[in-house]
Amino acid sequence: MSSVVSRKFRGTPYRNASDTWSEIVELLTQGKDSSARKELRAVAGIAASLITEQAPKQAAIIATCDGPRTRIYCTYDDDALDGSDANEDALSFEPLKGDWAVSLPCPESDLSWVQAALKKHSSRITTRDLASGFALDEAADNAKAMTLDVEGLRNL
Template sequence: MSTVRRTIRSIPYRDSVATWRFITALLTQGKNATAAVELEAVAGVAASVIGDGSMRQAPIVVTCDGPRTRLYCTYDEDALDEAEASEDALGFDPLKGDWAVSLPCQAEDLEWVQRALAGSSKRITARDAAEGFEVADSAAAATSNALTLNLEGLLK
């Protein structure tokens, strides 16, 4: 599985709401109105997570039927330095097929953020920023469901 990284300039270059709107535009590429509505429905919660600096520790992770996208945010002086940023458009549809967005969140806020997101979206979730992010590898999943041959039984 390939992974693409982008680093988005946030506070003070953009406020947290403008950062989320930039991320929404980056992900939807102006083509996916349905996804844009879903991403906009969680704008307040996402802006809160961005505002608390959770992306200092961990990225927003976007999964789809294509490459995984990791979105990091820079803050303070780093956000003002354009050399730290990589905000170019993505060369693929990051919301292709069965997509999901995982927002990193501070542990003390995780419960309310998860509850708030669940009320607006099934595809956009939150995780503890200190934990990391795992998705079952499709090759490993395929192997675990593969047919196994019992040679000993066959030869009897």
């Protein structure tokens, strides 16, 4: 099974949703000016609206790549002000290396408009119903872990 790394960002009222998304983009892009950074910045308004809805409190923002999977949560209210649960430390790997994707949690009531809005900016940044939470995340982890390269075995 692939490795999973988690981070928790301090949301409102410590910082507003736009600034929270900017900090998440910095973490994921490691400050590099890249096409991934441009794509993530292009969806800033959409991502900030989901952060405002507190979707990443209940379900993670998930970044997948050729390396470990990154799960990002946000803390809110007193937890955000206190900051003791926060972990915004840099990652020791490139979280958007190779074939990357980012999945944003979204309330079911906003799912259709968020999906349509994201499609206008990126095919790599998608959304999912936050009610599916870890069930979807774990299914993706397990599917990736259980992939069998039959052609590779035949060539042995």
